[in-house]
Amino acid sequence: MRLHGTQLVNEQGHLEIGGCDTVELAKQFGTPLYIMDEAQIRTICRQYHSSFVEGLKNTEVIYASKAFSTLAMCRIIDEEGLGLDVVSGGELYTALQANFPVAHIYFHGNNKSREELAMAIKAGVGRIVVDNFYEMNIINELAQEMNLRVEVLLRVTPGIEAHTHEYIQTGQIDSKFGFTLPDGTADQAIDLALSYSNLVVKGIHAHIGSQIFELDSFRHEVQIMIDYMADTLKRTAYHLEELNLGGGFGIYYVSGDEPAQIADYAKAVQDALENACEKQNFPRPKIIIEPGRSIVGTAGTTLYTIGSIKEIPGIRKYVAVDGGMADNPRPALYQARYEAVLANRAKEEATETVSVTGKCCESGDMLIWDIDLPKAESGDLIAVSCTGAYNYSMSSNYNRLTRPGVVLVESGQADVIVKRETHADLLRNDVLPARLKYLHMASR
Numbered sequence: 001m002r003l004h005g006t007q008l009v010n011e012q013g014h015l016e017i018g019g020c021d022t023v024e025l026a027k028q029f030g031t032p033l034y035i036m037d038e039a040q041i042r043t044i045c046r047q048y049h050s051s052f053v054e055g056l057k058n059t060e061v062i063y064a065s066k067a068f069s070t071l072a073m074c075r076i077i078d079e080e081g082l083g084l085d086v087v088s089g090g091e092l093y094t095a096l097q098a099n100f101p102v103a104h105i106y107f108h109g110n111n112k113s114r115e116e117l118a119m120a121i122k123a124g125v126g127r128i129v130v131d132n133f134y135e136m137n138i139i140n141e142l143a144q145e146m147n148l149r150v151e152v153l154l155r156v157t158p159g160i161e162a163h164t165h166e167y168i169q170t171g172q173i174d175s176k177f178g179f180t181l182p183d184g185t186a187d188q189a190i191d192l193a194l195s196y197s198n199l200v201v202k203g204i205h206a207h208i209g210s211q212i213f214e215l216d217s218f219r220h221e222v223q224i225m226i227d228y229m230a231d232t233l234k235r236t237a238y239h240l241e242e243l244n245l246g247g248g249f250g251i252y253y254v255s256g257d258e259p260a261q262i263a264d265y266a267k268a269v270q271d272a273l274e275n276a277c278e279k280q281n282f283p284r285p286k287i288i289i290e291p292g293r294s295i296v297g298t299a300g301t302t303l304y305t306i307g308s309i310k311e312i313p314g315i316r317k318y319v320a321v322d323g324g325m326a327d328n329p330r331p332a333l334y335q336a337r338y339e340a341v342l343a344n345r346a347k348e349e350a351t352e353t354v355s356v357t358g359k360c361c362e363s364g365d366m367l368i369w370d371i372d373l374p375k376a377e378s379g380d381l382i383a384v385s386c387t388g389a390y391n392y393s394m395s396s397n398y399n400r401l402t403r404p405g406v407v408l409v410e411s412g413q414a415d416v417i418v419k420r421e422t423h424a425d426l427l428r429n430d431v432l433p434a435r436l437k438y439l440h441m442a443s444r
């Protein structure tokens with residue numbers, strides 16, 4: 001397994017993260033456990049800040065909190081001087097409860113409810129990214145009722161097929177998101193938004209997909225978007241000042257993944273921007289980018305305990321852990337791949353090929369197919385790396401599994417930032433109607 005951030009193998013042969021021995025973390029907090037490496041999150045935030053915010057000027061980096069949203073994470077992002085992208089009332093509520101500066105919150109989503117929009121407008125979020133005509137009307141109505149002018153970006157679908165898994169492509173024409181650009185729908189959206197006196201159209205947004213390695217996809221996006229901004233100026237005489245390019249920058253998960261450097265990503269955006277603006281004689285807009293995965297992905301490790309082991313001679317050895325698709329649905333959803341190490345025997349050589357499975361009642365509940373490990377025993381700890389993004393945030397209670405806790409590790413200190421769920425938590429919202437209470441008990 002490649003080590004990331006502050007991960008190292010200590011003298012006892014244990015995996016250590018943020019100066020904390022994972023064997024001790026397992027004893028103290030139990031497994032499964034999400035471990036977040038604070039220094040690694042801050043390092044990446046600072047790379048984004050120096051490459052984009054300081055490097056490019058008039059540029060804002062907003063963290064896409066769908067990747068991992070908790071109060072502590074919102075505080076770290078604020079401390080690092082980045083903005084925040086939220087996509088639901090829940091993510092917005094988390095940000096507000098964390099006292100995140102509201103002017104730096106962007107509100108996204110393809111089906112925001114009236115209640116969510118009202119909450120965002122009342123809170124005074126920096127921008128609402130309008131996805132469709134339905135919500136554009138609602139925003140205008142709410143803004144009229146509140147006697148406000150709301151600053152918005154319009155999300156467009158530029159018609160770019162980014163090189164990534166088809167389930168996480170979002171820029172192609174056949175997408176549920178945004179106003180289609182090539183067929184003229186985006187023009188209609190701009191015209192309508194400009195006719196609404198309670199909306200202020202600041203610019204446009206696109207997000208072409210996630211886990212993208214090829215910088216050309218972003219260059220292409222910049223060129224299409226600037227062409228469109230210039231065309232809009234000619235067509236309507238209205239100047240769109242802001243261009244939000246979305247997120248999507250890919251990270252390392254397994255050998256063969258070769259993400260670019262963040263500095264090269266910034267340079268690609270800048271070069272493409274200069275070319276496109278010069279060609280169109282269009283002034284450089286404010287640039288916003290929205291990385292999610294690349295900020296938290298490599299900072300997360302999930303620690304599990306191995307339980308049952310099943311060998312089918314000549315076919316496969318299944319090593320089962322105390323979590324699975326409920327805490328990490330990505331392998332089942334996207335055939336996502338991960339690396340892992342035996343956290344309590346991390347110095348030992350691999351001697352066999354096994355498949356790591358979860359404890360859910362699904363054959364598809366696989367975390368890793370065919371990984372080389374030292375001969376694993378029940379009770380060993382296994383650490384799966386690069387689980388910081390879209391793991392905790394996509395976890396479920398399937399099979400009534402309790403969600404793992406999350407600890408934030410830094411310089412030898414481990415702080416719980418999300419408590420492990422208990423069985424009582426599972427019943428927190430269950431209600432037993434009176435007519436079902438203890439019925440038939442006597443007769444059984």
Ligand SMILES: Cc1ncc(COP(=O)(O)O)c(C=O)c1O
Pocket residue numbers: 064067085108207209210211246247248249290291292293294
């Ligand atoms: C609108 C928008 N912005 C930003 C992101 C963050 O993407 P990523 O985590 O790939 O950087 C997403 C999710 O893919 C998104 O849908």
Ligand SMILES: N[C@@H](CCCC[NH3+])C(=O)O
Pocket residue numbers: 066168210211330334389390
């Ligand atoms: N959730 C996805 C990425 C989609 C992000 C949201 N647009 C993943 O785990 O890879």
